[in-house]
Amino acid sequence: MIKRLFPEDSNQFNILKSFFSSFKKDSIDRIEMFFPMWCMFAFQHYLVKSFEIGIFNAINISTNNNYLFSLMMEDLIGIFNIIFHTILFLWLMNRFNFFGPFKTVKSDSQTNFLLFLVIFALFDILLFGKMMFGFFLINVVLYIIYRSDSIFTQFLSLIFIIIALLFSINFNEPIIATSCAVYFPFLISSLIFKSKNLIVYSQKFLPMIIFIFISTKELWFGFIGISYFLFFNMYYYFVFKKKYDFLRLDLP
Numbered sequence: 001m002i003k004r005l006f007p008e009d010s011n012q013f014n015i016l017k018s019f020f021s022s023f024k025k026d027s028i029d030r031i032e033m034f035f036p037m038w039c040m041f042a043f044q045h046y047l048v049k050s051f052e053i054g055i056f057n058a059i060n061i062s063t064n065n066n067y068l069f070s071l072m073m074e075d076l077i078g079i080f081n082i083i084f085h086t087i088l089f090l091w092l093m094n095r096f097n098f099f100g101p102f103k104t105v106k107s108d109s110q111t112n113f114l115l116f117l118v119i120f121a122l123f124d125i126l127l128f129g130k131m132m133f134g135f136f137l138i139n140v141v142l143y144i145i146y147r148s149d150s151i152f153t154q155f156l157s158l159i160f161i162i163i164a165l166l167f168s169i170n171f172n173e174p175i176i177a178t179s180c181a182v183y184f185p186f187l188i189s190s191l192i193f194k195s196k197n198l199i200v201y202s203q204k205f206l207p208m209i210i211f212i213f214i215s216t217k218e219l220w221f222g223f224i225g226i227s228y229f230l231f232f233n234m235y236y237y238f239v240f241k242k243k244y245d246f247l248r249l250d251l252p
Helices: 011-021 025-033 035-050 054-059 075-095 112-128 130-147 151-170 174-193 196-215 219-240
Strands: none
Touching: 011 219, 025 035, 025 075, 035 075, 035 112, 035 130, 035 196, 035 219, 075 219, 112 130, 130 151, 130 174, 130 196, 151 174, 151 196, 174 196, 196 219
8 A cells, every 4th residue: 555655766755765764773673672562561551441450549440351442541641651661761772772681682682672571571460460470471472482483482382372371261361361362373383384484473473463452452552553563664665665574573
């Protein structure tokens, strides 16, 4: 669609090319890496609205884990949370680039930020309670499948996905339970067929699946995700004249 609206080397194409080329590539790579982190913040927002979490009772939100497509004033908190942490981490990465978790992941240490998110999610279990455990396991799986494509790694990921699935079903938490059920065949297929392409799909589609099912609860996050994918499709088209290979977080 973008290519049809803005044919290559047209006047409109060249204007937008100048605009998108003005963005620093390091910042673009880092923002692309933030997508799993945004999913985590949106999931936390959903937990606060859906389950009784003692530390957040003072916010006085009526909990309801059966709602669909929520849009309410309190959702501005989730939007602000994502914007604040994005700006904060961009500043930290620029200011302390030597610090491991804040390095430019796509260029020199592809799994550092994903490992940082695992630690972040583990710490958040203390704030958001046991319901955060399933998302923590999802982050562990995302980290290890990007770190290694070995049979052992895929098998270990499969175990974690099963644990997250059973845990979420036991506590009637639909987002992680459904996401794990949908993602399960990707890991099974990559194990059976030992295909590099299937492993790539396992990497790319895990955060995509999580995003889709969070958006069924938090519609505002769906708009953020659509804007994210639209921006990166336009960026790669206008700057590099190629299709955006979405969520290939380890590409240089």
